[in-house]
Ligand code: ADP
């Protein structure tokens with residue numbers, strides 16, 4: 001294994017151009033290279049892709065990557081191909097399917113991306129039977145769990161495929177999974193409990209602010225005034241996005257909109273413009289952001305209550321990936337909670353307890369007079385200090401205000 005790790009480090013710099021592993025990457029990669037199935041829980045931006053792309057570059061045979069979104073797959077493909085890996089995707093929109101299958105069969109591919117609904121079909125299993133993969137990577141693995149915030153039934157169909165290749169290691173990856181969801185992912189994907197690797201969740205440069213919504217437009221304008229850098233404003237509905245985008249554009253800032261109801265070309269163009277810009281505001285539904293690699297996002301605002309703590313963490317996690325100061329502002333209203341409670345009444349009965357637990361956890365984050373970061377991190381199973389000094393509650397705690405005022409008095413005296 002030490003030799004393998006040395007090879008891994010060499011590959012890391014030769015193929016990917018990185019000087020060192022970050023955080024738990026090394027631990028995950030060495031487990032995978034040793035053939036041990038793993039669930040890696042690593043925050044957005046922590047570098048999850050590398051943990052399967054690097055083994056894919058080293059191991060003989062192909063790494064099959066299960067990924068839920070075609071757009072995500074294509075971003076990953078571009079990045080992998082740019083690093084000189086042989087990567088392709090089998091999707092409904094890729095025309096060269098025959099060629100991809102041929103390349104896979106003849107062992108030319110390092111990475112084969114496939115959506116879960118295709119991966120679970122019998123002819124995909126037959127394809128793999130003839131040339132078994134070196135590794136299964138299951139990206140966005142929280143989608144397999146009803147406890148997760150983004151359950152996709154298709155992910156449940158993967159298990160028979162995985163079980164047909166018991167000797168092929170499985171690497172499940174997710175950014176956001178609380179204790180329940182983690183246990184469920186392990187069970188659903190047949191990974192041993194000791195296969196769990198968790199990276200630290202703290203994003204110390206993000207300043208959390210959670211405040212009642214009195215006048216969303218005024219509150220968001222104030223934020224835009226403070227933050228000249230690029231930012232994302234999440235609105236709950238497509239209509240809300242359109243309206244808010246128009247209103248915020250009146251401030252003179254460059255504002256674009258993004259939601260699933262816009263034509264695909266416009267979505268792509270708006271996303272590209274945002275990624276390239278240094279001051280743009282993107283008003284969007286949560287359809288925006290997955291897989292977008294923009295390090296200098298200075299703020300993420302929620303104009304309404306997010307769906308869950310996991311969703312909130314993932315969405316706010318798009319701010320400040322470069323490590324510089326960033327703000328996460330959530331505006332919430334009592335009506336948001338009322339609506340959320342009504343929606344729970346409409347879902348299938350067996351899902352209601354988990355939905356209710358999700359909403360309670362969110363209410364706890366919103367209502368706490370204590371450190372927001374501590375609540376967030378405890379939700380993900382960490383044991384953080386009681387105060388962080390970089391959230392609204394810590395900064396506005398009476399002691400802190402007094403000290404600031406005292407300092408001001410002393411300075412002006
Ligand atoms: P995630 O999927 O966990 O959100 P990505 O895999 O998209 O994160 O990686 C985020 C960014 O970090 C990418 O730009 C990637 O190139 C970069 N990255 C990954 N590993 C390293 C490393 N060891 N050193 C420096 N940058 C890295």
Ligand code: MG
Pocket residue numbers: 048049291
């Ligand atoms: Mg990723």
